Amino acid sequence: MKAKSNLKKLILALLLMVAASTISYAQCDKTDTITSSTTYHLDDKGVVERTKDEETVITFNKTNITIAPGGEDHVTSGPVKSYTCNWTTPFKVGKTVITAVLTDGGEDINATITIEGTDGKVTVTFEADKLQGKKIQVVANKFE
Template sequence: MKTTSILKTTIAALFLMVAGGTISFAQCDKTITLTSSKTNHLDVNGNVERTKDENAVITITSTDITIVPGDEEHKMTGKITSKTCDWKVPFKEGKTVIKSIVSGDGSDDKDITVTIEGKAGKVTLTFEAVGMNKKIQVVADKFE
């Protein structure tokens, strides 16, 4: 009887782990659009150098990323080359790291890493480009 109880508990635990993993994966594969109204420019150590009030819209699909800053002239798009995703609570607690090569109108291609991190319900996106000694961070006001 004791063995049956342990087996049932183990099966229930495995079911919950698989269900949780499926929900997390499904969340990571959806198209999302995040909007922000403030941009922080950080040094390499993550210290804020300056803050600018500007709207930005970031759209992420399973294969592409589009970044539209306040002035739509500097729109950047690119294919996602890698993506890791681990959200305990979708877009409240967890992290996604996206690597992409983006290009914009008249600009060179940039190899970037975008880290989307949720802590205590606050979602931040940090953009880093290879060869640049700064980072750009936005706080998501809204995501869909």
Template sequence: MKSTIIALLLLLAGSTVCLAQCDKKLRLVTSKTEHLDASGNLERTEDEQTVIEIIDKKISVNIENGKQTLTGTIKSNTCNWTTPFKEGKSVINTTISDEDGNGEKEYTLTIEGKDGKVTLTAESPQMPDHKLRFVLDKFEEKK
């Protein structure tokens, strides 16, 4: 279950690319994971720090300081940000797996910024009854 969450976070982080930020190396940090049902209703919340990095066509997700690490390849990325890192939307399609390359899953990550609040939602066709949502504490260019 955690690997699914991590994978979704990574994918969502990858979708956080905008006109001014689409070609940047990105770092997303969240301290809470929300598990949603297929209709978007909250099922449960987990307090766990997750760091998602997007560099070129690669995405990495690090949960709880290395407790679990996921990596993936970005297949496509659409990006429309009017205010970098604050207002806009990115949709990233990716494949994510664990450190050993096991459990590969397809994900669609949607990063959306509105009124200064940025969220990442991760969905997989292999898990149609479960979505992940992350309210980002940090969404920035990786230096």
């Protein structure tokens, strides 16, 4: 009798894990958009050097990423080279890491974009070789 009860608990636990991973992958397989109202420029130690009030819209999926800081006048975009996605709670807790070659004003930029959710707060951190250890970060006002 006890073995049968343990088997039921095991099956229920497996079904819950499958459901949770399906939700996570559903988020990872679609195009997402993050909107932010402030951009933070960080030094190589992660200390804020300056902030800029501007709307930034970041749209991404497994194959392409577009970053539009300050509106549609300045758009940086390019193909995704690698994409890892793991969200335990969609849009709240998890992480996506994207490496991409972005084109900005005719110049190609190798970049790593990390989208991380902790306790419902989602941040996007942009790193590129040309920034020499400095980073650009935004906090999502909206993540969909």
